Amino acid sequence: MSLNEVKPARTDEESAPAVPYYWKSVDWDGLMRDYPPPPHFQQTTGKMSDQELRALQNARFLARMDDAWRTPFYDTRWRAAGIEPGDIRGLDDIEKLPTFTSDDLKEAIAAAPPFGSHQPVTAEDLAGTPFKVHTSGGTTGFPRLTLFDPVALEVQAIQTARALWAQGTRPGDAVQITYTLAMANAGYCGLYACLHWLGAMPVTTGSGVVTPSERQLEYALKIGTTAWYGRAEYLARLVQVANETGFDLRSLKTKRLHSFLGPDVDGHLRGQLEEAWGCPVYDNYGTHEIGQIAFECEAKDGKHISEDTVYLETADVETGAVLPAGERGNLVVTSLHRSTPPIIRYDLRDLLVAYERSECSCGLCTRKLSMFLGRSDEMVKLRGTNVYPMACQSAVTADPRATGEFLCVVAYSGEGLSRRESMTVRVEKKSDEIDDAAFAADMEAALHRDLSVRVAVEIVPPASLLPLTQVGSTGKSRRLLDLRQNGK
Template sequence: MSVIERPPMQSALPIYHKSIDWDALFERYPVPDVFERTRWRWSADQIRAFQNEQFLDLMQTGWQNEFYRRRWSAVGLEPGDIGNIDDIVKLPMFDSDDIKKDQEENPPFGLINGDVHKRMQTTPMKLQTSGGTTGKPRPTLYAPQEWEFNGLTHARVLYICGVRPGDRVQIPHTCSLGNAGWCCYKACHDYLGALPITTGTGAVTSSRRQIEIAREWGTNVWYVRPEYATQLAKVARDELNFDVRDLKTKFLGCGLGPDVDNAFRNQLESLWGCKVYDMYGTHEMGMGAFECQHQSGMHFHEDSTFFEVVGIEDGKAVADGEIGNMVCTILHRRQQPMIRFNLRDLTRIVATDRCECGSCFRRMQKMLGRSDTMVRIRGVSIWPQACLPAIKSDSRTTGEWLCIAERNVRDGVVRDEMTVKVEVRDDAPGWEGLKEHIEKRLHSDLGLRLNIELVPEDALMEWSNRGREGKPKRILDHRFEKK
């Protein structure tokens, strides 16, 4: 009895791997080694032309999106008013507060995401959230192209920093609703031939076990929060009598934040005996800016995201070299488009020429802090993250600090004060002169005398992210609380 052959039945399910034209995707956005040999070395004119092409295509999506159509129409714009990327300044900016408002009024995902239920009938979707730095985490949706870019942009960065097939990359970020762990996992597994060791944070895999795994399985690259990297080195020394420099690590990939004098970087490089590359990303764009091996500024990821730097108060473009808010337009996003999204992260552009690495991708200094965490103390604007260089200027500190703003009323006079709590290492030789040193350095850096309170190691653990999910909290503003 013969078996009758029948043609395979076609599935009606939204199968992920059939939802992308992979050849077209990689032709437009090359994979890491091809990217490094080609687009990474384009001239500034070539980059701008590509951005313009992508931007005009993105604008068609924008006009079909109710969130943007309402915002743009409200300021009198019509589709024909935007002829090229130079016209982007005509579009109103928005920020995370606008997304939260949209999602509250149009739950759960907002007008910015369109009809999610309908689209899911034909398109696989992934849900992630912001880190909740400025409040309740907000949901962000990814269609297949957006999800791939999380891995692809991260893979390009790791490749340029030196990751190659066979490397073993330890990832102390949990693959959960946050995005960092997923980005690095996909980069290694899907695009680099590197082994992702997804240990998760210290809350998932203890710091001691993190080090044991690295020794047993041959970890030679880490993608890790810098504060946790110092904690890992301490645990290795104190609990395992092991020097992490013996791991022979290629490099650490970290978001160093406002480490303008490289004190934090130097400490980490001394602890680990390897290079530390600064990286900057958000959950919407993936990896947005990063250092190449020459470390002369952080290259914007120019072909996937268009960056502007604008004034904090007026929203107008600032000159290169001046500090302002980063505004991004993510050129590849069609699910939850991001067009002139004010990240409210502070930086300045430091270079627009060709780098020694061969790239013309513009370079920013660092992520200097968040403008929405700024507080005014006696008329002076203070960004809590700007305390980092002073805190790191003395090796007796753990590098952890917390700013506390309070309002005092004495004899009818209102006076705002800020106290900076600073952790001191348990093995510090002594505390003598440390308080005075930090006071003097902060006065020099910030232009204001602040109160310094030295506290023992781990006293600020509640607000730190050492081994846990999320970013550290650096400011508690008690001035407007009811008493």
């Protein structure tokens, strides 16, 4: 059959469904005005006056309230709290709205599967708008599904592009992304940030599971990778692989690492990475639903918040009362750009400090966030003392025999009246040659000092903990395994 004989596909416009083309589904100029990517961000929403910003946040908050009232999830919860449409006139009233947690979202999904009563989409909605589905890195059960429409996808990419730019990445850089492009959104934040909003070349190697670590280093060498975007634990793993295989990391063209350091309060992890890679390491913060909302700039003096995309509060862990700026509490977030699903007063149970707005030496004027300080729902009461598993991190990363991976296992020990809670910290060693007994004794002493309570230490083989601790993708590894529910 020659080409001339091929009949064109039938183009019956009456019966063919209209395709919601991605490139037509966004008002791109409007998006750039509303959520400016770099370098415009630096001149616009990244340096507004307090009054201008408050007015912008207020208008977006009220629009998101309208979206939320249309969902059974918010409508039911708010009416149960005695709130009617129109009662909330702006951000000054936000504290009247109840907060919710990921447990509430799980219930909403169980009640209206698969997406939940907070994101009620019909088959027509799915056919009329190009949606992407992502999952959270939940610690138990089936992962939580979240829909991303084009605005949600592009704004989280713009948030990430702002971060990469503030940390020095520019058009022409090659950014190696070591988050796997699968169900979690972190990898896509990096990919779309580079491709759509920076003109930097994404090198999407994914994690060591999909591209072996030795090959990752070869790609970096051959392509000339200038920046990396990935989990701190994996960037540390690459150091280990380089050492084992005699690969000189300094032979690469790496100029910076864009990472998620987690609660590296004393800077051990950052220091180790910077020493090994020979370049600065920048910290970022984000979560599944609200994207990468906070980023360090080259000043490394707290993390700038993309305040045109998110409104932040911090709340007392015990009472839920909103705290003044500068005090550590649970981060409560309201997305200012998401319509599906609307996110209004989501208590993430991430412990952080949010500071007042201030001018930074980089030129931005924003509120700033502290380091991620741990999960408040991982707090354990051990013999009357509150213990946060994240408080183990400094001691673990400070010891050169440790890979940095650890897991606190809480269980009951003993029987009857002598039964009590005990915590064992599993610490991963760097190599099999290390003396377990001496290492464990030193770790026990260091942890006793940091936690103010005595815990047992179990030294475990290299690379044995990652399957248990790697649940998310943004530096918020699981550090607690609670076996008490089983009565064991």
